[in-house]
Amino acid sequence: MKLALIQLDIVFGNPEKNKQNAQTLIEHAIKQSPDTVILPELWTTGYDLTRLNAIADPNAADIRAFAGDLAKKYQINIIAGSVAKQKGDKVTNTMTVFNRKGECIKEYSKVHLFRLMREERYMEAGEADGLFSIDDVSAAGFICYDIRFPEWLRRHVLQGAKLLFIPAEWPAPRLDHWRTLLTCRAIENQAFVIACNRAGSDPENQFAGHSLVISPWGEILAEAGDKEEILFADIDIASIDAIRNRIPVFEDRRPELY
Numbered sequence: 376m377k378l379a380l381i382q383l384d385i386v387f388g389n390p391e392k393n394k395q396n397a398q399t400l401i402e403h404a405i406k407q408s409p410d411t412v413i414l415p416e417l418w419t420t421g422y423d424l425t426r427l428n429a430i431a432d433p434n435a436a437d438i439r440a441f442a443g444d445l446a447k448k449y450q451i452n453i454i455a456g457s458v459a460k461q462k463g464d465k466v467t468n469t470m471t472v473f474n475r476k477g478e479c480i481k482e483y484s485k486v487h488l489f490r491l492m493r494e495e496r497y498m499e500a501g502e503a504d505g506l507f508s509i510d511d512v513s514a515a516g517f518i519c520y521d522i523r524f525p526e527w528l529r530r531h532v533l534q535g536a537k538l539l540f541i542p543a544e545w546p547a548p549r550l551d552h553w554r555t556l557l558t559c560r561a562i563e564n565q566a567f568v569i570a571c572n573r574a575g576s577d578p579e580n581q582f583a584g585h586s587l588v589i590s591p592w593g594e595i596l597a598e599a600g601d602k603e604e605i606l607f608a609d610i611d612i613a614s615i616d617a618i619r620n621r622i623p624v625f626e627d628r629r630p631e632l633y
């Protein structure tokens with residue numbers, strides 16, 4: 376499976392500009408014939424949380440039209456990062472996933488809200504899992520801070536997820552945590568980790584970039600720099616079973632003890 380991670384430099388609070396920029400980058404990526412394109416967290420608005428009532432996406436209708444059309448036009452899967460989804464008086468940090476026909480096959484709302492960026496003041500946490508399939512491969516989505524909760528990812532892997540997609544807005548001062556946590560999640564779950572961060576800054580944070588694709592053995596297959604770029608990687612799905620046979624972690628677990 377060929378992946379294209381769109382490490383966007385998000386324009387604060389400007390969905391129209393961000394959609395234009397994302398479309399340009401996606402259409403650039405299409406020239407390399409990716410199977411799956413991934414976008415970052417809250418990429419239409421950034422963390423412009425105080426203006427969410429003006430800029431959130433009502434019922435995620437806008438992202439459904441934008442990413443659904445592109446997925447169908449180019450016959451690709453799109454993990455459309457996350458957007459601020461407005462439903463009634465609630466806003467969630469919601470990821471959408473589109474198949475090659477342009478159908479929205481999953482919505483996942485971030486379960487762990489990040490207090491350091493005041494997310495819990497403006498958003499509601501999700502309550503449901505992030506499981507889906509693309510091209511018949513079991514996958515799951517998580518959003519940024521979710522990666523600090525290994526038991527949440529493990530629950531999905533125990534239900535079959537082999538590709539772990541992670542859109543993020545991860546600040547630069549914790550780049551070491553980003554790399555270490557993602558590598559651990561890949562090794563302990565013997566799964567591919569595909570993590571698309573944003574580049575650039577907003578009024579409060581400089582973001583790390585360094586989007587990553589990590590193998591189930593913990594090897595970094597591709598890593599972006601700290602500027603806007605498209606990161607490409609090819610992953611070999613069959614390698615997952617080879618690694619799980621070599622060190623049979625899932626057979627050796629002792630769930631009766633923990």
Ligand SMILES: NC(=O)CCC(=O)C(=O)O
Pocket residue numbers: 416489492518519520521523543544545546549552
């Ligand atoms: N947007 C986020 O959830 C950021 C999470 C983060 O920075 C962390 O250290 O965790």
